[in-house]
Amino acid sequence: MRYVAPSTLEEASAFLVDANGNGRVLAGGTDLLVQLRAGMANPDTIVDVKHIDELMTIKEEADGIRIGAAVCGQAMGEHAGLNNTWPGLVEATELIGSTQVQGRASAGGNLCNASPAADSVPAMIAAGAMISVYGPDGHRELAVENFATAPGKTNLKEGELITSIKLPKPAEHSGDAYLRMTPRTEMDIAIVGLGVALTLDSEGTVTAARVGLGAVAPTAMLVKEAGDALVGSKLDDEALERAAEACRKACNPINDKRGTIEYRTKIAGVLLKRVAKIAAERAGS
């Protein structure tokens, strides 16, 4: 096993291509090192991407904020612009592991590990985030909800890596939020994770809403019907219940000792209501 630390995207991609399917990108290593040590991964080449500037910076652009794929959760939490515009996404990212894990774990790694319960993913879906990918065929972009294809599987092709995640600039009176349900309060994996991003008009009526739902299906997903159910309402009980029902309908969870199918499904609806209210409070202030 060899370790390489390229400083450009071109070199990183070339190392992955050379490794012929046996190369792995290393960002914070909080998933990859666990897999290496458990013998679940045995790559020929480890490509450390933390020396590529583009992957390590958060950049404010005219139409949004671009987060380098390997920026750690703690650095996202320290970024004022990101906290002001997408506090829900910051909260979701900060839920990943302990302080020690926060000093290393990245949003790019959370996406590529493709756990159905990855905490930052539903929040990114709600935010309408776009993923920038670089590979042998150059650059391409795709929506976060189209990235994971199955647990542990993504739509990255050989030689490709994520370079950054772009968050749009929110419209005025917008807010986002994320909550997860875990059996323990810290250091646990979500049995449901739910993010909402919405926009209000001057009367407090919802004009746009997106709902991202995780841990209740093989991949995190956009629940379009839930967002649609909120639009046109002032988050009255009836609209919230319709959106909650859409979330419950979207559930196709596993059954395990941490959460039964019935429980996970019910909680998806409960979280929708709570998270929508927090997002609306933020949008109104």
Add this chain to the structure above:
Amino acid sequence: MAKNHVTTTINGEPVEFLCETHETMLDVLRNDLGLTGSKEGCGSGDCGACSVMVDGRLACACLMLGAEAEGRSIETIEGMAAGEELHPLQKNFVKEAALQCGICTPGVLVAAKALLERNPDPTETEVRYWLAGNLCRCTGYDKIIRAVMDTAAEMRAN
């Protein structure tokens, strides 16, 4: 396979070492450099006994490759005391018996020092959340939290 040749800084001193790619930073510290203060409790990022600072951020040395240390600055528990003079956190851990077997202690101290550098006046809740990734099988945490709170107060006063 050729070993990785790594040039790094550990506790302010320049250090060079050779390591295999699969060796973690914790393996290198303990087995190659004789810095056995950092402990391996789990090897999977769950217990925090291996906590070190990497370029000013807290990290689990068990979840970092030794090769990644190239060009970085690493701080371990061995760098915490100034010679014979213990750090205020270390003094208070001794004074208030905030340790029993001591396996978790180096990691707790490194993590607590990182907290007090960012936030000299943390609430008890903030201390508990910050240290949530440092598991202790012995003390029941109360004495640890109290020693950190007392040290914070003492350091603010001085």
